[in-house]
Amino acid sequence: MLHSLVRNWWVILLRGFIALVYGIIAFIWPGITLITLLYFLGFYLIADGLLGLFTVISSWGHREDKWILVLDGLLSLGVGLIALRSPIEAGIAIIFIVGFWAILGGITKIAFAIHVRSEIKGEGWIAFSGVLSILLGFFLMANPLAGSVSLIWLIASFSIVIGFIWIVTAFRVRSFGRRLRY
Secondary structure, eight states: OHHHHHHTHHHHHHHHHHHHHHHHHHHHOTTSOHHHHHHHHHHHHHHHHHHHHHHHHHTGGGOSSHHHHHHHHHHHHHHHHHHHHOTTTTHHHHHHHHHHHHHHHHHHHHHHHHHHTTTSTTHHHHHHHHHHHHHHHHHHHHOTTSOHHHHHHHHHHHHHHHHHHHHHHHHHHHHHHHHHHO
16 A cells, blocks of 8 residues: 555646645635535536545555545535536535535545554554544534535635645655665
8 A cells, every 4th residue: 555655646636736736716706606616526526526436446455444545535426526517506505415425525534544653653644634524514514504605715724734735645645655666
């Protein structure tokens, strides 16, 4: 598993940059409609899910945690497809779906952090991103009728924080891989 993490550090970096860009776009255009935001969210989740699945498929035989990562990738991909397919009809349902995705995604991130705690430094940040994800999910499910602007800013903030965490994690994994080679 360590070899595949080091080899695919750039996928973690790309996931971080996509989350960061998505969060910045949502802050720059806070007045955009919730429907447009859901389209952006759908594209982001599809990209995140595909990159997550690529990571696990490219190192299938070397991973003990493959099912955790498959679940995380499929959740992101599935929710992204739903967000793109029916954003108008699914307005409130999308909020619940995103909340459910955030909770399950947070659980998988915490499980992943526990699994790699002896292999990479800074795994606490991965677990922290999982806790943030769970908190976001519960907030969304408890307040489905929250104002769209506050929802946009909350999701944007979450995406920026998660983006930074994944970017830092990617560089730590790459650095760890370089130290192993010397």
